[in-house]
Amino acid sequence: MYNTNEGDDALIDQVKKGDAEAFSPLVERYKMALYKIIYRMVGNRDNTEDLVQEVFIKTFNEIGKFKSGMPFYPWLSRIAVNHTINYLKRERQDRFMPIEDLKEILPSHKDDPVQMTRDKMLKEKIAQAMAKLPKDYRVILVLRVEEDLPYDEISRILKIPRGTVMSRLARARQKLKEIFKEIKVNGYAL
Amino acid sequence: MVMRCDFSIELLNAYLDNELDEKQKLFVEGHLKDCPACRAELEELKGCDRLLKQREIEEPSNKFLLGFENRIIAAVAKKTRTPLIWRISPILVPVASAALITFFVLVNREKTQPIVGLDERVPGIGYVTERKDESIKKAEPVEKMRQVTKGWDLKEVSGKKAEAASEERAPATISKSATTPPAPVGGITTVPGAAAAPRPISTESRDEELLTDDGLARSQAKMAELNIPKNKVVRAIVDSTGRVVRVVTGNTIQPEEDKLLEQQLEGQQLAPRSSTAGQTQNLLYLDLTQQSDTDTSKPDSLKTHQ
Numbered sequence: 001m002y003n004t005n006e007g008d009d010a011l012i013d014q015v016k017k018g019d020a021e022a023f024s025p026l027v028e029r030y031k032m033a034l035y036k037i038i039y040r041m042v043g044n045r046d047n048t049e050d051l052v053q054e055v056f057i058k059t060f061n062e063i064g065k066f067k068s069g070m071p072f073y074p075w076l077s078r079i080a081v082n083h084t085i086n087y088l089k090r091e092r093q094d095r096f097m098p099i100e101d102l103k104e105i106l107p108s109h110k111d112d113p114v115q116m117t118r119d120k121m122l123k124e125k126i127a128q129a130m131a132k133l134p135k136d137y138r139v140i141l142v143l144r145v146e147e148d149l150p151y152d153e154i155s156r157i158l159k160i161p162r163g164t165v166m167s168r169l170a171r172a173r174q175k176l177k178e179i180f181k182e183i184k185v186n187g188y189a190l
Numbered sequence: 191m192v193m194r195c196d197f198s199i200e201l202l203n204a205y206l207d208n209e210l211d212e213k214q215k216l217f218v219e220g221h222l223k224d225c226p227a228c229r230a231e232l233e234e235l236k237g238c239d240r241l242l243k244q245r246e247i248e249e250p251s252n253k254f255l256l257g258f259e260n261r262i263i264a265a266v267a268k269k270t271r272t273p274l275i276w277r278i279s280p281i282l283v284p285v286a287s288a289a290l291i292t293f294f295v296l297v298n299r300e301k302t303q304p305i306v307g308l309d310e311r312v313p314g315i316g317y318v319t320e321r322k323d324e325s326i327k328k329a330e331p332v333e334k335m336r337q338v339t340k341g342w343d344l345k346e347v348s349g350k351k352a353e354a355a356s357e358e359r360a361p362a363t364i365s366k367s368a369t370t371p372p373a374p375v376g377g378i379t380t381v382p383g384a385a386a387a388p389r390p391i392s393t394e395s396r397d398e399e400l401l402t403d404d405g406l407a408r409s410q411a412k413m414a415e416l417n418i419p420k421n422k423v424v425r426a427i428v429d430s431t432g433r434v435v436r437v438v439t440g441n442t443i444q445p446e447e448d449k450l451l452e453q454q455l456e457g458q459q460l461a462p463r464s465s466t467a468g469q470t471q472n473l474l475y476l477d478l479t480q481q482s483d484t485d486t487s488k489p490d491s492l493k494t495h496q
Contacts, residue, residue, distance in 0.1 A: 020263055020266050020267045021263060023262070023263060023266065024259045024260070024262070024263050025259075027258065027259040027262050027263075028259050031254070031258055031259075032250075035247075035250050035254070036247055039247050039248065040245065040247065045248045045249075045250060045251065046251075048250075049250060049251060049253070049254045052254070052258075053258070053261065053262060053265070056262045057262065057265055057266055060262075060266045061266075120246075122241070122244070123244055123245060123246040124246065126241050126242065126244060126245045126246075127245055127246055130242070130245065141242060144207060145239045145242045145243065146242060146243060146245070150209065151204075151207070151209050166200045166203065166204055166209075167200055169200075169203055169207070170199045170200045170202075170203040173203060173235055173238055173239075174199065176238050176242070177234055177235075177238055180238065180241070185241065
């Protein structure tokens with residue numbers, strides 16, 4: 001068994017030498033972080049768990065490309081984001097959900113006023129608004145707002161110019177704001 | 191609701207994300223002081239981000255929380271495991287190689303050419319190899335000779351010269367009595383299956399002469415008159431009628447042609463006939479090397495190589 005406190009570099013070196021068991025602490029260390037970032041883009045638990053597994057397997061297979069001495073998580077998260085983007089392209093999950101359908105699936109205060117608190121309702125509406133966003137907008141908002149990545153890093157991950165990052169992010173926020181208004185989410189305006 | 195001005199929304203977003211340099215930042219802040227619409231827009235953008243960060247994430251399943259690492263390791267170990275074929279390769283490779291070699295040996299067994307010794311190499315001729323062709327026995331004499339000469343490996347036998355010689359010689363060599371050749375005079379090695387080389391002079395009368403013991407005796411007597419140096423390796427190739435077609439000398443692995451000696455011996459019958467024209471597939475090898483005086487008990491020319 002490996003010491004879970006062992007550094008990323010030491011574990012990665014062991015994996016590179018052919019010791020697959022040394023990959024286990026790395027999975028344990030980063031699986032939740034990957035789960036969050038992928039979940040925010042996918043919005044589905046089962047698919048997210050499957051994608052996390054695929055990302056770790058892909059990372060293991062490409063571990064030889066990792067440059068020792070560099071921080072591991074940014075490299076790992078880049079693989080995760082790219083893998084998820086490819087998944088979204090395949091699954092065509094960037095389709096717009098009609099606003100009327102969205103209203104139907106939103107839980108209503110009248111339906112369950114006791115169990116649903118106001119905050120809970122708000123969070124679910126936010127999740128639904130994100131689900132309604134086109135894939136490109138959703139991904140860039142996750143990377144910038146939720147993952148707090150700088151524009152240059154987003155540019156590298158998405159392989160788009162920095163200027164495109166700026167314009168796409170601006171359009172994504174505008175679109176999200178419109179959706180919030182449509183589904184009557186008022187929390188965004190002070 | 192305040193209408194926004196046409197100020198760049200990208201700059202406003204970049205200002206919110208703190209992605210502007212100092213000069214751009216001052217420019218945006220200067221505008222925000224004078225534009226309440228853009229200030230309101232900026233606040234809405236901040237509110238959107240704030241809401242987004244509150245987004246709920248569904249808790250992962252217990253399956254994900256427990257034992258997930260083991261499943262990953264099992265999956266990657268399965269992929270990296272050496273395939274069975276490679277694990278048993280230390281045994282499989284030698285066995286397969288041996289089987290393959292045996293197979294090719296068995297398949298090519300009948301095609302294998304006989305081993306030809308160094309002494310059977312002649313310059314300009316190369317190795318004399320066996321050639322089996324049952325149809326030759328049934329063909330007419332001239333046609334037979336054509337067939338015989340057609341497939342020879344002997345470079346100098348091809349061409350009109352060989353054909354003419356074959357046509358010339360063939361009728362005269364038909365003799366059932368000669369099908370069983372007498373014992374070789376000496377130093378004769380039969381190269382199985384090889385065909386006779388052409389000769390420049392060939393007449394019917396001469397062929398008839400060669401069939402007699404007198405003709406053979408005269409030629410051998412002439413050979414004895416030649417001043418062949420002692421211990422000099424001299425070898426002659428005679429055709430099936432016993433005539434000399436090529437003479438080589440030297441002790442090297444690749445002997446040299448001796449044109450002078452060849453001219454002197456050319457056409458001479460130094461060995462008895464080995465077969466009829468229809469069966470002239472044997473090339474005779476004659477060793478004419480004269481031993482030194484210390485070994486005069488038996489001339490080398492009388493030695494049999496078989």
